[in-house]
Amino acid sequence: MSLFGFLTAIGDTLWEYGTLLTVLFVVACAISAYRSWKKEQLRNEWNAAGKDVVVLHTLGRGYTCPHISPFGLKLETYLRMAGYKIQIDEKAPMSSKGKTPWITLNGVDMTDSQLIIEHLSANNKNFSSHLSDKERAIANAFQVMVDEHLYWGLVRYRYLTDPHIRAMELTSVYPSWIKYMFPLMRHMLRKALHAQGLGRHSDAEVMGIMRKDIESISTYLGEKPFLMGDEPCEVDCAIFGELGHLLWNAPDSPYFTMVTEEFPNLQQYCLRMKDKFWPDWEEILDKPLSKEPH
Numbered sequence: 001m002s003l004f005g006f007l008t009a010i011g012d013t014l015w016e017y018g019t020l021l022t023v024l025f026v027v028a029c030a031i032s033a034y035r036s037w038k039k040e041q042l043r044n045e046w047n048a049a050g051k052d053v054v055v056l057h058t059l060g061r062g063y064t065c066p067h068i069s070p071f072g073l074k075l076e077t078y079l080r081m082a083g084y085k086i087q088i089d090e091k092a093p094m095s096s097k098g099k100t101p102w103i104t105l106n107g108v109d110m111t112d113s114q115l116i117i118e119h120l121s122a123n124n125k126n127f128s129s130h131l132s133d134k135e136r137a138i139a140n141a142f143q144v145m146v147d148e149h150l151y152w153g154l155v156r157y158r159y160l161t162d163p164h165i166r167a168m169e170l171t172s173v174y175p176s177w178i179k180y181m182f183p184l185m186r187h188m189l190r191k192a193l194h195a196q197g198l199g200r201h202s203d204a205e206v207m208g209i210m211r212k213d214i215e216s217i218s219t220y221l222g223e224k225p226f227l228m229g230d231e232p233c234e235v236d237c238a239i240f241g242e243l244g245h246l247l248w249n250a251p252d253s254p255y256f257t258m259v260t261e262e263f264p265n266l267q268q269y270c271l272r273m274k275d276k277f278w279p280d281w282e283e284i285l286d287k288p289l290s291k292e293p294h
């Protein structure tokens, strides 16, 4: 090849790469502009909710429980207890911390169900002020036990024990393509459970650990209508979030049997919370096949 031919070939190649890079750059800019526009649209939608209306960003409703996340059930129960008007948003379920649920209230975003409840409780929506310091310490210990411990046993049951994640199919609506993400989802959850610790035990050991948590709640609840006495308070939202999921979102699980047969005061408790705060429970459940079937 002559020098001229060689230089022309290099020029052509650079031109092609240049064209390709330009196209990629334009596409990236277009995607970024679309995302910003979409974000702004959503923000306008949330701001239009009105003063003091809580926009609750969450995963969709389920077939058997209004929230497919226990933290969603916990947080909405608190918002209902506190008498907030609520607008559900399913378009942006994940917070800036990569977790769900979260809220927007009067244009301000807040993340983490517990931090949100504590923040709102500090502003006149406090249902634990009658508790003694000792009782508050007990309530705190129970909240941490269910949110940070019992929850992981539930995750393990729902997403890892059964490779087909049938519990998800039986309780929630999701687009069919999500099925192709199951292996990745299970891989990530297995890693998370390993780091948390419960992932290192056998199924039988985990069941024993879960039983202890469940039994502790049952024992402390005893004959009382709510965990801390005659009236429900913040900790009941956390307990109801997790136990409600064992009762309504873990079909055929040993935990369902524990709640309904071994510790029936917990089932009664969940029904009491449901009757008090969720009179529209059946109405708002998603109906099977009402969206895209899987």
Ligand SMILES: N[C@@H](CCC(=O)N[C@@H](CS)C(=O)NCC(=O)O)C(=O)O
Pocket: 068, 069, 070, 071, 098, 099, 100, 101, 111, 112, 113, 114, 147
């Ligand atoms: N501490 C958080 C926990 C929320 C949480 O773990 N939510 C799960 C869904 S049930 C989640 O977003 N998982 C996604 C992830 O961990 O990447 C809260 O109380 O809001």
